[in-house]
């Protein structure tokens with residue numbers, strides 16, 4: 001873009017300089033007479049007129065060029081801003097899903113902390129009583145529970161981080177599904193939701209971004225959890241399998257289902273049927289975008305009052321990329 | 327005292343059980359609300375205190391306590407919570423329980439609650 005504009009400016013300046021010069025040359029004079037337009041104008045007058053005309057023309061051109069440069073810069077800035085706000089949107093949707101999970105996450109951290117603190121207290125008492133042989137067991141419990149808490153904290157950090165969003169790698173979808181459950185499993189069982197894993201054992205790899213894909217599953221699980229709140233039968237099934245050149249994941253719940261007139265809107269940004277503060281309406285639209293970036297598709301089958309099934313298809317890595325997998 | 331402990335975190339159950347046994351209490355540890363309710367109802371008058379987790383899979387602590395209150399038992403209850411203060415107010419208002427201990431809590435805090443329950447019992 002910049003080069004073209006510079007080129008135009010260069011030609012304009014060249015014209016401005018060359019034109020009056022050419023006017024002094026006889027050949028040009030002849031050419032002029034030959035056109036026969038200006039029989040009643042004295043050539044001498046033209047010599048004065050032309051540079052002035054050209055001068056104004058150049059100024060006019062210059063102003064236009066300046067305007068074009070200004071507009072193109074503005075365009076550049078707004079497209080940069082759009083990129084930034086898009087990634088901010090992805091980030092804030094991610095944080096919103098963390099917000100939805102935060103009670104579960106806190107519980108998952110407080111539980112091991114509770115054990116650690118209690119084991120330390122008991123150890124102190126045993127130490128006072130001189131029952132040293134009983135202390136070891138408690139110290140071991142402390143170590144195990146510290147690991148347990150740190151897995152959650154570290155994973156939370158990994159998930160919330162802005163960085164790594166561009167990273168593409170070989171992804172085992174089953175692993176991503178299992179990781180998404182780090183935050184969820186206890187909360188789901190506390191809510192008496194029965195989780196059924198039907199994960200295919202020989203699932204081919206896909207190419208993609210682990211954190212983004214995890215975000216999709218977290219959104220789907222959190223929606224399912226919500227849909228199951230007032231169901232009598234609370235069941236969440238996660239299925240993964242491989243058909244043709246696609247890895248397919250199904251997240252199915254026995255929740256409230258999606259009314260027919262709502263179904264077409266659920267993937268729209270900011271569409272939510274939840275109370276203010278409960279839902280952002282971003283979960284599915286972000287998930288849609290993420291799956292699209294992975295060259296896949298996401299769809300839903302649902303019957304009101306019976307439940308919903310979200311189906312994700314992601315292309316398997318090409319064979320030559322997937323040599324390790326046979 | 328005879329104390330019913332309900333928590334689905336096995337280590338909390340074990341450590342708490344060991345500790346209270348060390349203090350010469352009689353401990354009945356269970357890992358879910360259904361079992362706890364059953365054991366309590368088998369011999370309701372003998373229990374002096376219930377220590378229970380708020381949320382457990384299956385029947386949770388809140389439901390168990392609500393059931394017991396409904397059936398007219400006013401055994402003192404200590405809640406242990408992994409969810410922080412948020413749930414605290416609601417529950418204390420509705421069920422008039424003795425205390426809510428947020429995980430992680432110190433055994434000293436538990437001791438204070440225990441002695442509170444004991445002095446209260448002795449007065450009756």
Ligand SMILES: Nc1ncnc2c1ncn2[C@@H]1O[C@H](COP(=O)(O)OP(=O)(O)O)[C@@H](O)[C@H]1O
Pocket residue numbers: 219223224227253255256257258262266267271272273274278279280281282283284285307308
């Ligand atoms: N599993 C589900 N069962 C029923 N309705 C669902 C399910 N998942 C999504 N929906 C509907 O789609 C809407 C949009 O979902 P989403 O984009 O995740 O935003 P939010 O969860 O913040 O409302 C929800 O408000 C809900 O009406």
Ligand SMILES: [Mg+2]
Pocket residue numbers: 219222223279281283284
């Ligand atoms: Mg959602």
